[in-house]
Amino acid sequence: NAGVTQTPKFQVLKTGQSMTLQCAQDMNHEYMSWYRQDPGMGLRLIHYSVGAGITDQGEVPNGYNVSRSTTEDFPLRLLSAAPSQTSVYFCASREGNGNQPQHFGDGTRLSIL
Amino acid sequence: GDSVTQMEGPVTLSEEAFLTINCTYTATGYPSLFWYVQYPGEGLQLLLKATKADDKGSNKGFEATYRKETTSFHLEKGSVQVSDSAVYFCALNKGYQKVTFGTGTKLQVIP
Numbered sequence: 001n002a003g004v005t006q007t008p009k010f011q012v013l014k015t016g017q018s019m020t021l022q023c024a025q026d027m028n029h030e031y032m033s034w035y036r037q038d039p040g041m042g043l044r045l046i047h048y049s050v051g052a053g054i055t056d057q058g059e060v061p062n063g064y065n066v067s068r069s070t071t072e073d074f075p076l077r078l079l080s081a082a083p084s085q086t087s088v089y090f091c092a093s094r095e096g097n098g099n100q101p102q103h104f105g106d107g108t109r110l111s112i113l
Numbered sequence: 114g115d116s117v118t119q120m121e122g123p124v125t126l127s128e129e130a131f132l133t134i135n136c137t138y139t140a141t142g143y144p145s146l147f148w149y150v151q152y153p154g155e156g157l158q159l160l161l162k163a164t165k166a167d168d169k170g171s172n173k174g175f176e177a178t179y180r181k182e183t184t185s186f187h188l189e190k191g192s193v194q195v196s197d198s199a200v201y202f203c204a205l206n207k208g209y210q211k212v213t214f215g216t217g218t219k220l221q222v223i224p
Contacts, residue, residue, distance in 0.1 A: 031209065042202070042216040043157075050209045058211065090156055098206040099145045099164045104156035 023091030119215035136203035
């Protein structure tokens, strides 16, 4: 059981480039979300989804797009990378039932030069 | 809206000391409460949870009790080890709503 898989683990981009961070889960979880974590900081929610075809914005959605075409996958797209988007990005999933915990991926460490 | 407040860190303790990390919440309805732990360079992982008032979650010597009357879910451990050094996050869930996290508390245990 792989859980939540994020790719890539590390990435360096130049300002203005675009890229997609991949997230896949094999637990048939309805709820998926993306967070960013800056050094010494807590988690900030970027976007989340409560099921295929349904997405919503979190606290810091600007500069990021998401889509949810399948239950398993929830990619995060950076439209035009900026140095302020240098961060560690975590994907998480859980059952829709609020009693269940989130399962986190190992993170993608992204640097924008 | 819902919110979670954790004590500021970092918390520095000697090995075998008693640990308390305070967590209080504000939420309507009946949230479930969680503690997650993040070791250096890793993602978050569930430490323990409680889904209703007066439930006690426990794992690896850590405990927390869901106190509805004081809206609290304080994390405790009787004797910390160096290997417990990590960042601890308190969080709450309600149904399909987005998860609310506290800001995290860094714990450093010194031999």
